[in-house]
Amino acid sequence: MSPVAVTGLGVMAPHGDQVEALFERLMAAESAVSPVFPDLPKPAAAATVAFDPLRWFTKLQLAGVDRVSQLAVAAADLAMTNARAAGTADPERIGVYAGCGMGGAAALEAAYRGNGRVPPLTIPAFMPNAPASHVAMRQGVHGPVLTYSVACASSSLAIAEAAKAVQRGDVDIAIAGGSESLIVPGVMLAWQAMQTLAGFEPGEAARAVRPFASDRSGFALGEGAAFLILESADRARARGARVHALLSGWGSSCDATHLTKPDVAGQVRALRQALRHAGLSPRDVGYCNAHGTATRIGDVVERDALADVWGADIDRLRVSSTKALHGHLLGAAGALEAVITVMALSQRRLPPNANCVSVDPACALNLVLQAGETAPQLEAAISSSFAFGGTNSALLFQRP
Template identity: 60%
Template sequence: MKHAVVVTGIGLISPLGNQTGAVFESLMQGQSGIRLLPGEQSNGVATAAGVVDFAPDPWFSRLQLSGVDRVSQMAVAAADLALKDAGLAQDALADAGVYVGCGMGGASAIEASYAGHFSAKPRVSPLSVVASMTNAPAAHVAMRFGVGGRVMTYSIACASSSVAIGEGYRSIASGETDIAIAGGSEALLVPCVIRAWQSMQTLAVPDAVYPETACRPFSTDRSGLVLGEGAAMLIMEREDHARARGANIYARISGFGMSCDAVHITRPEPDGQARALRAALRHADLTPADVGYCNAHGTATIVGDPVECVALREVWGTDADNLLVSSTKSMHGHLLGAAGALEAAVTALAVHHKQIPPTAHCVSPDPACNMPLVKDTGIAASNLKAAISNSFAFGGTNAVLVFTAV
């Protein structure tokens, strides 16, 4: 028996703030949370990023912060906000699960360790390992809220947290648990990591006057992706469990599809993406015509954006002209391991509010990205019944989540 699964809580620590309603409204207005990084953070090279205004004080004492990297701090904060939004107390979580995506773990702890190692008097903190390990965010969420079920970490580059949500969904749908905290966290805006991305020559070149427009998915003048940081957590429940306690429901998670391109470590392939899209629709028992919105992976790279549109056209066929598409990365940046979770939350909110957020800064759409794009500001979509969120990762892993209205 496949149990229906719903989203009952959303917690965000994002470049656009941490109040879910306000974040969604900012996205609908086309507002950007992207800004220039300070020179010491960006190695003196003009670099834009989606930066979170985050202080851990409400969630951690100074003593508790020992050995807890920023990535874990934000994960705990987002999980706490999500649980409060869902109205769930800790005593309901003993048998719940935690499913977290994270690409790079504690980047600040790793950076500090290497700095200490190569200093004149080498010294590395004895807490470096526990602060930097990739499963630390999930572990801290479990410890903070007393979650005694499965506590899993998925590190699959840009698909990490979409897979985490998908696996959390599967655990509930199969009857293994009633509740899951699922999402992702990423905090990689440290000089060494930024230098590595700069070396790849994949980062956007920001405008000196308007750096907030640096991420321009699907636009002819796009110049690359914009990194971001943050955390997003969803509370997912078996639907009858949620209704029995009178919980607010945002949307159902109705499908999850995965595939691997198995071709190239960084270059995406439309055939692989199409397989994940078809798998997600099949699992949700939907046809392309049933889906009205796609929150695209849309990173604003020269190669990636057209490939995604080719895959969508391939799967949607004659219904492609009715599939509205946008990339909210244009406003919050690419959160890598947390990207799928933030975008899944936005997609669930789009279905809930029947409103579709835009792709900002796309003044001149690339003809190679020939999908119906929502641009500039969001639109009402009173007939929106189903939407998908795409995450297509370095390494070739593709993940697609399907959300439907309740």
């Protein structure tokens, strides 16, 4: 069975829409988190995307297309261009596998605040499968077009399911990833009510998110979209495509213990499943792009899960959470972090675990604490996504 190749990468993210430039900004520990909505009762920060929809849509086309779908269309188009995949497969042999946690928040917010006037296209604008459908229409996809909505694991799981479809021969090309755009006052208030968002002093929003640090206080929301183009390595080779990485393993599990509190055993199952699928041992994997939400409980649970799986080799595993810099993209987090993991593997350079001045002893890991670190021997890397609802997803990449 031919391995699954990553032949295209596309992002529309807080650090921009060029994958290489985004990675350089992360390597330099440049934060995209800044204050938003100054009129809210409590200070709020988020990582937003500088996005001009008129690059991708006419004004007429924008009617009823929420920002979450606009971002998805742009990122998927960039991924297809990067893969040089357009026109290389029968439209019935192309699939879209998209993650989206909460759908079109801007459309819903506008409906709630419309003083009694609800736009007639509100429903198709905010339905969670709208981004996948818009990507399919833009790319002319006639194969499976599927949406996965499992909170923070949505796009990671979508990528895993796309890889399975490629391996089974269901599709020749999979456009896999996700999008999320929730930076609206109502959603921000809801997350603040959960007390999971990071607090910060005036002027300190950029370093508000501190994964694995002793003074961590939560995450900042982010928005954006990211897509990978997946196809069999044999097909990629035959058409002369560039292979960024091989997606060689994936694992998923459910905690089945609590809706919002993560569980070590559940995360361990997903991580071990990814390793088994790839035929690798823990010591073969040199870097983990951690879920790392900088919550008091979540970071400790993730550390304990990694320590359980890697055992005596835990100090060989370099770890960082890039959410400190681009925020938590929820349904799109797994896809953006998968792109970052592929770039780290390809360049053998490790993005830092930013803002962590003092590591919590309960989170003792071999963290990437300095900007600009290299990993000359890096051959395999893993990206983890652990969601509300108890769904865990892990993606394991190898150099081609």
